[in-house]
Amino acid sequence: MEGNVEGMPIYCVSSLFSLPFVATALPWILLGWVAYRYLKPLSIKTHATFLHEVSPGPTFMRNKQGLWLYTHAWLPPASVSPKGVVFYAHGFGGHGQRQWELAEFLSSQGFPYFVLDHQGFGRSEGDRGHVESFSDYIDDYEQFVNKVLQEHPEYADLPLFLFGSSMGGNLAIQLANRRPDMWNGVVLLAPAIMPHKASTAPWMLYAVRVLAKHLPKFIPFTSAPWRSSATIDKDVVNCYVSDPLTYTFPFGMRAGWCWEMLQAMQRVTSTVHNVEWPFVIFQGTQDTVTNAEGCVLFHQQARSQDKAYRELAGWAHSLFDESARHELYKEMLEWVAQRTGKSKS
Helix, strand or coil: CHHHHHHHHHHHHHHHCCHHHHHHHHHHHHHHHHHHHHHHHHCCCCCCCCCCCCCCCCCEEECCCCCEEEEEEECCCCCCCCCCEEEEECCCCCCHHHHHHHHHHHHHCCCCEEEECCCCCCCCCCCCCCCCCHHHHHHHHHHHHHHHHHHCHHHCCCCEEEEEECHHHHHHHHHHHHCCCCCCEEEEECCCCCCCHHHHCHHHHHHHHHHHHHCCCCCCEECCCCCCCCCECHHHHHHHHHCCCCCCCCCEECHHHHHHHHHHHHHHHHCHHHCCCCEEEEEECCCCCCCHHHHHHHHHHCCCCCEEEEEECCCCCCHHHECCHHHHHHHHHHHHHCCCCCCCC
């Protein structure tokens, strides 16, 4: 009996390395190793993409995190006197160059047009589609506005207008709340103000919160191909899909970004009663991305004396992809032009 007991450990250890055991365990070991190698980068909240120690070019701006962010500028021709300045905040997946038609149109009418590629999008540095905190977007944009006005002192006394679409609309609202005396008007295009009810189911919120905490860069949701409205300009959509600078389907929304976006919408709805600056909201009736109910409530509950809600029948979420977008350009121009002579709220 003693011999058997003494031999048991040797037998057990040797059996661990027997061919059947190794054949069974090896796939699981490899799977665990692959999972670790895949999931480990997704668990790191900070950006991993820092490409340049020095500025990649004169059109880049370095933010507080050390990321180089790409900036765009369209200035009026020398024959046109500037009337006001437009800053535009693009939405999720986009970049500043996408709205070049709008930029050229407004600048030709005397409105210098400036836009920043948000961190993680376009030519800017940062992990694609990732943000550590939504406030980073706002901080970046405030830094960008200050930079532009310092570099163009001739524009400092002109009326300033802030445009924002979708995610950029939420950013615009929060930046306007932070600097309410700066803006003569804010133009909101399908702004992300309130999530759809399906996104706020208790199990969904719990899942997103847990993933955001432990795997913030994990992509649980792919970007939906929502540009399917009958009124959409198919050529514009094709350019968008084939544009290497866009971040779109089959890529998607990271868990950390989703949680930050939900928190950002909550901040906007909880502070709507403090809004007193002039604004107009443009919202398509066929928009399946933005919850139009949030836009209506924002318009109703804001304390602004100068506010408007413009419903666009049959239009989808991406208003600048619509075939009739040039009419929208003219309407936005008319709105800002009417406020170039007014004092800030």
